[in-house]
Amino acid sequence: xxxxTQMEGPVTLSExxxxxxxxxxxxxxxxxxxxxxxxxxxxxxLLLKATKADDKGSNKGFEATYRKxxxxxxLEKGSVQVSDSAVYFxxxxxxxxxxxxxxxxxxxxxxx
Amino acid sequence: xxMVIQNPRYQVTQxxxxxxxxxxxxxxxNVMYWYQQKSSQAPKLLFHYYDxxxxxxxxxxxxxxSRRPNTSFCFLDIRSPGLGDAAxxxxxxxxxxPLARDxxxxxxxxxxxxx
Numbered sequence: 001x002x003x004x005t006q007m008e009g010p011v012t013l014s015e016x017x018x019x020x021x022x023x024x025x026x027x028x029x030x031x032x033x034x035x036x037x038x039x040x041x042x043x044x045x046l047l048l049k050a051t052k053a054d055d056k057g058s059n060k061g062f063e064a065t066y067r068k069x070x071x072x073x074x075l076e077k078g079s080v081q082v083s084d085s086a087v088y089f090x091x092x093x094x095x096x097x098x099x100x101x102x103x104x105x106x107x108x109x110x111x112x
Numbered sequence: 113x114x115m116v117i118q119n120p121r122y123q124v125t126q127x128x129x130x131x132x133x134x135x136x137x138x139x140x141x142n143v144m145y146w147y148q149q150k151s152s153q154a155p156k157l158l159f160h161y162y163d164x165x166x167x168x169x170x171x172x173x174x175x176x177x178s179r180r181p182n183t184s185f186c187f188l189d190i191r192s193p194g195l196g197d198a199a200x201x202x203x204x205x206x207x208x209x210p211l212a213r214d215x216x217x218x219x220x221x222x223x224x225x226x227x
Binding site for chain 1: 116118145152153155157160169202204210211212213215216218219220221223
């Protein structure tokens with residue numbers, strides 16, 4: 001079945017460091033891909049999305065490119081801030097399942 | 113602002129005492145979902161409503177029920193909460209049918225504690 005595998009955390013970075021969180025997926029159809037962010041005690045917020053191959057999603061300095069050839073959707077940010085500390089979930093949605101399939105989540109801590 | 117609202121944010125109940133969590137949305141979306149999220153885990157879908165059509169996931173325990181009296185509101189009923197039901201419960205919506213690969217909009221969640 002469809003699944004998402006993302007880089008295990010936790011990840012700890014210093015402010016202004018470069019961030020990469022790896023995400024790969026398995027899907028039989030043509031999924032849409034998402035990154036959600038969850039701040040402590042909060043629900044999930046959509047960070048960015050891409051709906052077809054080679055699309056790049058971007059928001060708040062974060063970017064991810066839908067790579068069909070490598071079945072990947074890695075999240076990147078050039079310079080992280082303390083306020084980026086959160087749990088990041090990679091997810092997919094396709095026409096085979098009713099639910100959003102989430103990865104296990106990666107906890108990011110950014111230190112001043 | 114259009115949004116998904118969950119009440120209460122924190123709920124404490126006793127073992128075996130029925131509890132209801134509520135969700136409302138101002139997005140006028142057709143689909144409403146309930147997810148269970150345990151600590152340090154990904155959200156797990158319990159069920160969803162596509163308009164008035166209820167869809168239960170195969171592994172959702174019978175202890176969990178849901179009601180959607182109108183487009184805006186959806187309730188999660190836990191008939192006899194056990195200690196293992198302590199979790200964050202997330203409500204989400206999407207405009208189109210789940211198979212349309214659409215994004216989902218999440219509420220802030222209700223954290224349930226079972227004593």
